[in-house]
Every structure is written in structure tokens, then in C-alpha cells.
Amino acid sequence: MEIQKVDDISYAQFLREFYQPAIPVIFKNASKIWKAKGVFNPDWFRTNYGDRKTDVNGRVYTMHQIMDMIESSTEKNPAPYPCIFDIPETLPEILDLLQPLNLNYARPNWLDTKWFKRGYWGGAIQLFVGGPGGRFPYVHLDYYHLNAWITQLYGEKRFTIFPHGQEDLLYPKKDDPWRSDINIFEPDFQKFPKYKNATPVHFVVIPGETLFIPFGTWHTAYSLTPTISVAFDQLNNKNYKEFVRDVWSFKKRESKVKAIAKTGYAWLAGQACKLENSLNPQK
Numbered sequence: 637m638e639i640q641k642v643d644d645i646s647y648a649q650f651l652r653e654f655y656q657p658a659i660p661v662i663f664k665n666a667s668k669i670w671k672a673k674g675v676f677n678p679d680w681f682r683t684n685y686g687d688r689k690t691d692v693n694g695r696v697y698t699m700h701q702i703m704d705m706i707e708s709s710t711e712k713n714p715a716p717y718p719c720i721f722d723i724p725e726t727l728p729e730i731l732d733l734l735q736p737l738n739l740n741y742a743r744p745n746w747l748d749t750k751w752f753k754r755g756y757w758g759g760a761i762q763l764f765v766g767g768p769g770g771r772f773p774y775v776h777l778d779y780y781h782l783n784a785w786i787t788q789l790y791g792e793k794r795f796t797i798f799p800h801g802q803e804d805l806l807y808p809k810k811d812d813p814w815r816s817d818i819n820i821f822e823p824d825f826q827k828f829p830k831y832k833n834a835t836p837v838h839f840v841v842i843p844g845e846t847l848f849i850p851f852g853t854w855h856t857a858y859s860l861t862p863t864i865s866v867a868f869d870q871l872n873n874k875n876y877k878e879f880v881r882d883v884w885s886f887k888k889r890e891s892k893v894k895a896i897a898k899t900g901y902a903w904l905a906g907q908a909c910k911l912e913n914s915l916n917p918q919k
Contacts, residue, residue: 709767
């Protein structure tokens with residue numbers, strides 16, 4: 637399996653060749669429509685939003701501190717990762733630089749509708765910041781079976797994905813089947829012997845490129861340099877059934893009553909979105 641890089645393909649071609657068959661793809665220049673392209677870098681964030689704060693592994697850091705850490709990060713002594721800022725909550729000003737957020741490809745996206753903006757449904761618009769040696773702590777599926785869109789705006793990041801059908805080789809955790817028990821960067825083959833048969837696919841995403849990861853794809857990431865990226869999620873009719881199942885599964889852990897209420901609302905919201913899409917299929 638090889639991850640294809642495309643440039644200026646049509647929306648219809650994307651749907652036909654990648655979205656419908658659930659194949660990851662890298663858009664070489666979809667972010668050209670964002671004002672953020674070529675603007676985001678550590679100095680820019682230090683100057684404009686140096687006092688903004690976020691929690692990283694239980695400790696609060698300012699943007700200024702994080703940018704200093706990622707620029708001094710090394711593979712042997714990496715900065716904490718991932719450093720994540722919730723953009724609408726912490727950096728709402730930069731949303732204007734990320735329009736249209738869907739890059740004219742991630743549509744329809746029901747998470748943008750009034751129906752799914754009520755309450756937290758797993759969807760997020762986030763700024764990911766990391767330094768050399770920073771790696772996502774586990775291989776995972778995105779919760780709620782959402783599609784992930786990741787645009788690299790500064791630095792280079794190496795991603796690893798696994799072709800569909802290799803779930804059993806990745807040893808999903810019993811209490812959290814969306815996460816693998818294996819540290820793929822230092823795999824223990826004695827403890828996880830089936831992982832020897834897995835076929836991880838490695839590739840690098842560079843500044844300006846956007847990675848589409850379809851729901852149900854196991855993946856993780858590793859920062860090769862100081863990196864800044866923007867990630868958001870997508871929900872529509874294709875992943876809706878799996879989404880509803882996840883809502884039930886997650887909320888049932890809290891209480892059956894909450895699971896019934898949340899799943900019922902998710903079902904109704906989905907029907908409303910289907911109706912809106914049928915009336916306006918171009919949206």
C-alpha cells in the first residue's frame with residue numbers, strides 16, 4: 637500500500653477514488669485557499685498568542701513556553717507531545733485564517749450543523765504542536781469513527797497507518813478497543829507476536845499538505861521537526877452508523893439512561909442532516 641499525493645483534483649474525483657473506497661490520500665496544495673498557509677510558525681504564535689494556555693499531560697503551559705520547548709526538542713530529549721490547543725475555545729481569532737475549513741473537499745460535514753454543535757460529539761478543530769522526537773503515544777482509531785483531516789502548516793511529520801483488516805494484529809485494548817496496546821516505535825514481539833505480520837505504511841507530510849484519514853483507519857504520528865498542524869473531524873452519512881454505535885458505547889459507560897438519550901438525539905440529528913443534504917446536495 638502506498639499513500640498517493642494528489643494536486644487540484646475535483647471534488648467528484650476525490651469522492652470516487654478516495655472517499656467512497658476509504659483510501660487515505662495527501663492533498664499537496666488544498667491549503668492554498670487558507671490565509672494561514674505560510675503564516676503559521678513558532679515566532680508568529682509567540683508574538684500574537686504567547687499567553688494562551690493549554691494542558692499537556694496534566695501540566696499547563698503557555699503558547700510561548702510550548703514554542704520554546706518544541707524548538708529545543710530533540711529525539712533523545714523530546715518536548716511533551718501532543719500539545720493541543722482547542723482552536724474555537726482558545727484561539728478563535730485564527731479561525732478566519734482557516735476558511736473554508738473544509739478545504740472544499742471535507743463536505744458535507746454534519747459536525748458543522750446546528751444539530752451536532754449541541755453538545756460534544758467527538759468533533760474538534762485543533763492546533764497540534766510538536767517537536768522532534770514527539771510521537772503520539774499509541775496507535776489508534778479516531779473515536780466516534782470520524783474522518784480526520786490534518787493540514788501540516790509548519791515542519792514535517794511522519795505518519796504510520798495500517799491497511800484495513802489488520803486490527804487483530806494490533807492488539808486493541810480490551811477496555812478501549814479504539815487504542816492498540818502496542819508501542820509500534822519499540823514493539824515487544826514476545827508479548828505481541830502477531831504484530832510481526834502487520835504491514836505499517838510510513839510516509840511524511842510536509843508544509844502545505846493535507847492528509848485525509850478515513851474512519852476505521854489505524855494510525856499514529858511522529859514529529860521529525862518542530863511542527864504545527866491543524867486537524868478537524870468529519871461526519872456524514874457514510875460514517876453515521878458507526879458514529880451512532882460509538883455514541884451508545886461511550887455513553888453507556890456513564891449510564892444507560894444517558895446512552896439512550898444521547899443516542900436518540902444523535903439519530904434524530906442524523907435524520908435532519910440527511911434531509912438537509914437531500915434538499916441541498918452541494919453543501
